[in-house]
Amino acid sequence: MSLLVTGAAGFIGSHFVLRHCSGQVLRHCERHPDDAIVVLDKLTYAADRSFLDSVMDRIVFVQGDIADTPLVSSLVQQHGIETMVNFAAETHVDRSIEDEHPFLQTNVLGVQSLIDVCKAHPTARLLHISTDEVYGDIDDDDPPRAVGDPLFPSSPYAASKAAAEMLIIAAMRTYGIKAAVTRCTNNYGPHQFSEKFIPTVIRCALKDEPVPVYAEGKNKRDWLYVTDHCDALEAVLTTPWAFWDDTIQSGHFFNISADDERQNIDVAKAVLKVLGKPESLIHFVPDRPGHDWRYALDSSSIRKLGWKPQVSFEEGLRRTVEWFVRRG
Ligand SMILES: NC(=O)c1ccc[n+]([C@@H]2O[C@H](COP(=O)([O-])OP(=O)(O)OC[C@H]3O[C@@H](n4cnc5c(N)ncnc54)[C@H](O)[C@@H]3O)[C@@H](O)[C@H]2O)c1
Numbered sequence: 001m002s003l004l005v006t007g008a009a010g011f012i013g014s015h016f017v018l019r020h021c022s023g024q025v026l027r028h029c030e031r032h033p034d035d036a037i038v039v040l041d042k043l044t045y046a047a048d049r050s051f052l053d054s055v056m057d058r059i060v061f062v063q064g065d066i067a068d069t070p071l072v073s074s075l076v077q078q079h080g081i082e083t084m085v086n087f088a089a090e091t092h093v094d095r096s097i098e099d100e101h102p103f104l105q106t107n108v109l110g111v112q113s114l115i116d117v118c119k120a121h122p123t124a125r126l127l128h129i130s131t132d133e134v135y136g137d138i139d140d141d142d143p144p145r146a147v148g149d150p151l152f153p154s155s156p157y158a159a160s161k162a163a164a165e166m167l168i169i170a171a172m173r174t175y176g177i178k179a180a181v182t183r184c185t186n187n188y189g190p191h192q193f194s195e196k197f198i199p200t201v202i203r204c205a206l207k208d209e210p211v212p213v214y215a216e217g218k219n220k221r222d223w224l225y226v227t228d229h230c231d232a233l234e235a236v237l238t239t240p241w242a243f244w245d246d247t248i249q250s251g252h253f254f255n256i257s258a259d260d261e262r263q264n265i266d267v268a269k270a271v272l273k274v275l276g277k278p279e280s281l282i283h284f285v286p287d288r289p290g291h292d293w294r295y296a297l298d299s300s301s302i303r304k305l306g307w308k309p310q311v312s313f314e315e316g317l318r319r320t321v322e323w324f325v326r327r328g
Pocket residue numbers: 006007008009010011012013040041042043044045046047048064065066067086087088089090091092106110129130131132161183184185186187188192193
């Protein structure tokens with residue numbers, strides 16, 4: 001299984017490559033030493049190439065843009081790539097509210113470029129990493145969102161991710177490309193860029209500075225430790241029908257969640273507790289425009305593949321805080 005992993009110098013993609021190479025999931029590199037793992041990353045502000053230092057001798061690292069179709073196509077051809085795993089994206093909601101255009105460029109046109117490569121190389125499959133944010137928010141008494149429910153994105157970021165999904169569905173129908181799409185809830189863990197919620201709480205608390213929390217912190221998110229997300233992706237990768245099923249809705253889409261919803265304020269308090277810092281550091285700030293109230297997913301599709309989360313929130317938070325403290 002030769003892989004092209006895009007965006008793997010970022011948060012989730014770096015964990016995916018490290019786990020894949022270390023064999024924690026499949027012992028893949030040991031069993032298939034000739035298979036290629038090629039990483040393509042533009043190295044934006046959110047990337048840190050050093051996350052991959054320990055596996056640099058086992059991967060091919062290329063700095064470049066997923067929207068550069070000739071480059072992606074040549075990598076697929078040259079390395080006999082069977083699957084492209086696409087983590088590459090602009091990912092910060094607040095930045096998308098300031099300026100949508102980088103999000104359209106990478107999250108929409110970049111994905112179209114990967115679709116074009118699938119069309120040119122029909123043996124290549126695409127595993128596209130999407131997000132629960134494509135569904136938009138739900139009320140407290142709504143059932144969790146299921147695969148097949150309508151998409152109502154609230155932010156330009158979520159809209160760009162939803163647009164990419166639509167292009168992939170259309171390409172599956174029209175050109176018969178082989179693709180699967182995963183929609184995961186909020187991830188946390190080491191390597192996450194400092195602007196995101198949990199790293200912000202840790203960074204501010206370590207300096208005894210006010211910890212900003214939107215509105216009254218009552219919005220709910222379902223948190224998943226990053227390596228559990230990576231294991232779910234491995235489950236999809238090793239399920240051939242996930243990419244090639246007659247019924248698009250039942251085959252190709254997977255919601256991934258731990259079913260562990262928490263209010264943002266409780267997450268902030270939990271981080272402060274691990275750090276031994278007072279809750280008085282919490283400082284409420286005006287709400288984000290269009291801020292989604294609650295996300296919750298029906299994750300039965302991924303659980304049918306035998307996946308379930310392994311890392312509890314308490315353990316994951318302890319590991320995350322330790323990593324950020326060590327990094328300084
Ligand atoms: N972080 C979460 O909580 C979460 C939850 C669900 C889904 N996702 C999705 O998972 C994927 C990875 O998220 P993340 O949090 O690791 O992101 P991140 O921002 O930490 O990393 C993104 C990576 O993509 C690279 N990149 C950006 N534009 C590129 C381009 N045009 N070509 C090549 N590389 C490019 C960046 O350099 C960076 O290394 C994204 O698609 C995101 O939408 C994230």
